Amino acid sequence: MRIVIVASESAPYLKAGGLGDVIHSLSKALIKLGHTVYVIMPKYAKLKREVLRKAKEGVDLFFDHSWIKFDIYEDILDHVRYFFLDYKPYYGREYPYAPPKGDYHDNALRFGFLSLASLQAIRELNLSPDIIHIHDWHTGLLPLYKSLYYHDLGKVPVVFTVHNGMHQGIFDAQFLPALNLPWDIFHPYSGIEFYGKINFMKSGAVFCDVLTTVSPSYAEELKQSCYGLEGVFREKKYFFGILNGIDYDVWNPEKDHLIPFNYRYKNFKKGKLKNKAHLKYIFGIKTENYRPLIGIVARLTAQKGFDLLALAIEEIIKEEFDVIILGSGEDKYQEMLVELKKKYPTLKVRIEYSEELAHKIYAGSDIFLMPSLFEPCGISQMIAMRYGTVPVVRHTGGLKDTVKDVVENPETGTGFTFDNFDTKDMMNALLRARVFYDLEFCNSRKVWSEVVKRCMKQDFSWERSAKDYESAYSTAKMLRFYDS
Secondary structure, eight states, X not given: OEEEEEOSOBTTTBOSSHHHHHHHHHHHHHHHTXXXXXXXXXXXXXXXXXXXXXXXXXXXXXXXXXXXXXXXXXXXXXXXXXXXXXXXXXXXXXXXXXXXXXXXXXXXXXXXXXXXXXXXXXHHTTOOOSEEEEESGGGTTHHHHHHXXXXXXXXXXXXXXXXOTTOOOEEEGGGTTTTXXXXXXXXXXXXXXXXXXXXXXXXXXXXXXXEEESOHHHHHHHHHOSTTOHHHHHHOSSEEEOOOOBOTTTSOTTTOTTSSSOOOGGGHHHHHHHHHHHHHHHHTOOSOTTSOEEEEEOOBSGGGTHHHHHHHHHHHHHTTOEEEEEEOBOHHHHHHHHHHHHHOTTEEEEESOOHHHHHHHHHHOSEEEXXXXXXXXXXXXXXXXXXXXXXXEESOHHHHHHOOBTTTOTTTOOBEEEOSSSHHHHHHHHHHHHHHHHHHHTTOOTHHHHHHHHHHHOOOBHHHHHHHHHHHHHHHHHHHHXXX
């Protein structure tokens, strides 16, 4: 199949969150299965990889009440062919989505343009796709634009993947004319109206052929509660939860050049102990090595459970856990963590995102904590398991699908889970993990090592997930065939 993926970001060019990892890793996995993959995304001012070659210059498009011109650049990476939409009034800015004080006032236009210009690029470049796969609200208008203005692409099905139902792209209705959208699609039933506003995610869900999200459990959760869109998800007949994967070319403790000591599951113990000692040295933790080390690598937001962590941190430290946190995000949580680390010497915090430090934390920690309020999929727990770091997670979304509780599943368990978003439940899970850890490190019973080995043997490769997307694409093609 010839697959066109449209997204607002992709690693390594630009990565603001997990979406960036997904786009490049999924594209690579689809190519390994024999497909041709094109990715279309904006040409932001600060791409991490230089893009110099122009594929098309001066493409005309009517948008925001006038004819404008944009250029299309291209690059090839890991056999994936990337196309970048270059329109500097929208993308030649310091930040891709929003400056620190809030969203850009014209984000409706910036990402409406992404949807419309992507369709124009498909036409101009003669890509002739069998499937168009769009991601998150930033691309949600694409299937609507296709049905309105691109009848030559009428037989091409659209698959829409929701990565986070909390962020929906909701804007004032006054943007409709500037977005080239007629008022007759502004209604609540089978339209894009949402409590008097435009909802980009609703547009994607209503007008796509097949809807997916990033884990089976999150698909069920979206049908129950999604900030007002749950009815739309319930009504979508072809709605699948497909678990994300991780890129084993990047996340592999045997070959990872960012960690000081490589290891595999057959000899993990010595390697992890050396990486732990190195990690503690970097962060200035001078405690005995028998103390369990908790690692956290996350965006600093309410979703990731930092309110819960703040309430429990005193008890966590009293129970003689060492804690390392790496991340950046909302000012509220950044300031909170800076204050907490002043109070507790064995709590170490870095307010930044560092790829190198992240790898070191996954390799050197004993426990990886994810007390998420909600978690569509989560890849951190998968990476942690790959590195033999046992996850302690809240039983929600993709965490529910990837981590089996050791106490409930003694033969197959890969971590420790808790149900309720409260400190008591979280501490119970941490202390259950502590019992298994202490049984080995204090009493020489190899129960912890067995859990670590199980974690490291889990298969979260993108090849598995890509085959599930193949099935979704085939379903979408069949639906479009019988509908035409």
